Amino acid sequence: MMRILHVDASARIEGSHSRELSRHFVEALHGRIPRSRSTGSIWRRTRHAISGLSRPPRSRCPEADHTPEMREAIADSDAIVARVLAADALVIGTPIYNFGMPSTLKAFFDHVSRNGKTFLADETGMRGLIGHKRVAVLIPLAGLTGRERCSTGSTRSPPMSARSWAFLGIADPAFIAARPMMFAGQDAAAAAMISAQAEADELASKWGRPGRM
Numbered sequence: 207m208m209r210i211l212h213v214d215a216s217a218r219i220e221g222s223h224s225r226e227l228s229r230h231f232v233e234a235l236h237g238r239i240p241r242s243r244s245t246g247s248i249w250r251r252t253r254h255a256i257s258g259l260s261r262p263p264r265s266r267c268p269e270a271d272h273t274p275e276m277r278e279a280i281a282d283s284d285a286i287v288a289r290v291l292a293a294d295a296l297v298i299g300t301p302i303y304n305f306g307m308p309s310t311l312k313a314f315f316d317h318v319s320r321n322g323k324t325f326l327a328d329e330t331g332m333r334g335l336i337g338h339k340r341v342a343v344l345i346p347l348a349g350l351t352g353r354e355r356c357s358t359g360s361t362r363s364p365p366m367s368a369r370s371w372a373f374l375g376i377a378d379p380a381f382i383a384a385r386p387m388m389f390a391g392q393d394a395a396a397a398a399m400i401s402a403q404a405e406a407d408e409l410a411s412k413w414g415r416p417g418r419m
């Protein structure tokens with residue numbers, strides 16, 4: 207059985223390419239992995255108030271001293287962390303907005319990054335605690351040409367780079383890009399989506415095979 211946590215970050219509901227692509231991938235997983243179960247998208251439950259979340263387990267700010275805002279932020283974070291910890295696989299559909307991950311996805315990371323729960327940081331160093339999960343990130347990109355492409359067109363560019371994932375222990379998330387989704391016409395975008403969906407099908411088959419990837 208595979209428990210899949212499906213997170214979508216696009217501000218668009220209708221017409222969202224990242225939602226279309228991540229939904230396609232999750233459906234492909236359901237088709238290939240018997241008894242796989244999806245727990246649904248969660249980003250809308252995140253908030254931007256993160257006071258109190260970065261405190262280490264043995265905090266000098268005891269729970270009794272938490273403000274109502276801190277309590278609310280921690281409760282939100284606890285709920286999301288519990289769902290992440292319970293999942294075998296994370297499927298994230300996200301755009302890139304202005305050279306970086308959307309603030310919704312950043313809010314997700316801010317809520318999920320909890321010392322003592324999803325990573326450990328103390329005087330001896332830092333290590334992630336959720337590295338055993340499978341992670342796929344599905345990203346439609348504008349696909350600009352020329353010099354711009356280096357900074358905006360690559361899924362390995364700094365905004366989506368390994369740092370946020372490695373921090374949590376996820377060494378090598380799978381990235382599937384659909385490109386060009388903007389500025390190249392509808393035909394090019396449709397072809398990019400078909401090709402990204404084929405890549406998603408291939409990854410779903412890989413995840414469906416027994417054994418560690």
Ligand SMILES: Cc1cc2nc3c(=O)[nH]c(=O)nc-3n(C[C@H](O)[C@H](O)[C@H](O)COP(=O)(O)O)c2cc1C
Pocket residue numbers: 216217218221222223224225300301302303304305306346347348349350358359387388
């Ligand atoms: C406000 C905005 C900013 C964007 N910035 C970038 C960018 O910096 N680099 C890039 O490759 N694509 C960029 N894009 C393209 C999006 O990644 C692409 O349109 C994607 O399909 C949007 O996701 P959605 O269809 O799920 O809403 C941007 C799109 C929007 C709407």
